[in-house]
Amino acid sequence: MTAPLLEMKNIVIEGLSGESWLPIIKGLDLTLHKGEVLGLIGESGAGKSTFGLASMAYTRQGCRIASGSIRFDGKELFGAPDSELRELRGARIAYVAQSAAASFNPAHRLIRQYAEAPVQHGIMSYAEAEEKAVATYQQLLLPDPENIGYRFPHQVSGGQLQRAMVAMAMSCQPDIIIFDEPTTALDVTTQIEVLAAIKDITRRFNTAAIYITHDLAVVAQLADRIMVLRYGELVEENDAREMLANPRETYTRDLLAVRSFKKGKSDAALKEDVILEINGVTASYTGTENVLEDIDLEIRKGRTVALVGESGSGKSTLARVITGLLPPVQGEVVFKGEALPPALKSRKRKDLQRLQMIYQMPDTALNPRQKIRKVIGRPLAFYFNYSRQQQEKRILELLDQIELPADYIDRYPTELSGGEKQRICIARALAAEPDLIICDEVTSALDQLVAEEILKLLLNLQRKLQVSYLFITHDLATVKAISDEIVVMLNGRIVEKGPKQEILKPPHHEYTDLLLSSVPEMDPDWLDGLLEARAEQENGEKPMMEPAA
């Protein structure tokens, strides 16, 4: 075997916390051979990104590589002068960031940003770079490769932008590309395109890659070898197939098991009275273009309706209509047999109390300047006029229900982890004693294991309190886990709805089928198999993967 392309030994990375440096990465090793794809997986805070970036001897602000050795192609990078590192970065080791939308400069055309690195490094002229860009766009199956580069970042879709970013990383034909969660922000259907593009291009150019993600099923499609990290330490490292088949450590097994939990049967036997009815709702932001068209929907007591669709399909808009933030153009929202006033302003306190909402980002859904006491106590005082003591007592009960310690009552949200914050959001909603809680992508900002805990908690609470959920999500694994009924939306319309068992059983509507088949499975051959199957099925026709840009 030839010498490895990249060899990192005993890397210690420290982060500045207040006045002192605390270790984030505690002595990790990594070897990467030419053409090999290494998956780095772990929860947020495990140090995967920090470690991945260290392979080009780079750290984010507030971090430093304290010790270790980074040998790339025979050269030692740790302690190398900046000028030398600059030559390497972008040219021989490239980086693809998680959010392409945030990483592109919105003021420049894509192709100019593509050309920046090769021209800067003196590898080719601008004209050559333009030519090569078109070729790369073609390889990545971007539509209209001759012209797409002359668009601005906001003029292409999220999946296209992410592929343009992969193209950018390829511009200098690097030896290593670091992919930092490149598909986490994308819909399942779009994720497939990007994964396929990455797989194809790394194979074609025999590029080595470090693929950072928290999703084991995604990394299973790409990686030859997988490293599982936790708290800055290695949990397990193994050949990808081997690890999926025989995980050695409990933690890895937990990660693998995440997608397998299901809602119990007992919930299906609950009473069938309808709590919320949506009749013929059409809504629009501009007055000319309808974002929602003719939506009919029913939610029953103690049941969960999952609203599924990609971003832009109108799921969140429907939530805004139900809560009254966006009065519909047509149609009505009926709550327990009474039509709700369309606008929030004209709704009564009683209407508002029965309908609560939990948001996607617990960070922004909690006021950072309010202690938990105030966050949960306010709805109690507001809706039920509880006295201080009554509030205190009820807050402690609620904290107990959401499985958080009682002393959290005096904490600020910033002193909690993401999952804990989401629990507080749940407690805030429960404090109002609602009949229906709208959950808008409540788990998509969380790590898988944490998300699973949150889903379990929601299910438990439903069983105890008979509250209904409208569960908005694009994650079909979540849907399978917790829903009773499924509603599939596309372009502002409902394309299919019904009980979970019926929707998940074929035959499907073609869009439902596309969504379902796009959920990555823990099978290293899944992506290849799927792409082949789709290619055969479409028979040369362009697959319907691209929603209008």
Next chain:
Amino acid sequence: MTATFKLLRSSPFSARLGMAMVLITLLAAIFAPVVAPYGETEVAGDVWLPASADHWVGTDNLGRDLFSRLVYGARNTIAIAFLITALSFIVGTMWGFLAATVGGWMDQLLSRIVDILMAFPTLIFALMVLSVVGTSIPALVVVIALLDSTRVYRLSRAVAMDIEVMEFVEAARLRGEGLWWLMRHEILPNAMPPLVAEFGLRFCFVFLFIAALSFLGLGIQPPTADWGSMVRENSGAITFGIFTPLWPAGAIAFLTVGVNLVVDWFLHIASGLED
């Protein structure tokens, strides 16, 4: 109470220095009659005497003891400047938050009114109003506070608009909270850092503005001492190589630096909570 004490104990040197500087000025202002060796308007010697044992920092353009006038000036300057700044912040943030929270026509109306007020050069506008209503300290306070509040309005509106789109504000709206709650409990605490920083700056600009008005005869009326007018009154001395006007100018700088050191620390604590 103990929390405040703890916070003070943990304050860095720069903040303590700032607090000391502000405290010295405040004490001098409060105990002016005790501290000052001469009266505020008492002519105590020759014009523009250099510093000596009798006159610690010399005398001014009319032969009054400069140190005594500095001490008395601190009273007027700080009290008036503080009053003006506080008033302008109360008015400015209220309207600014209201514009951001209600939006739509309310925002349009308030913003256009502010645009009109800002279209006049502030000094000209102040001159115009003060010459109509006559110069008095209440008139001065109201006019400058109103003019300053337009800037505060702009800032607080912009800051509040950023906060207003956050989901916790939406959550409060969905709960059915009224405007006052949204402004007072959801937006204000999160808007504090930039507002506090602006407060420190505005406070200092107000001295200078008063000084400019005083020079034109519409500010604080002589013989009442204030630092800004003291610089103006004595500015002629500079051409003779006498540095009398530097003393009141130094006093302004002293307080400005002190206030801003404290403000910087506030900002640091405030932003630390967000991380």
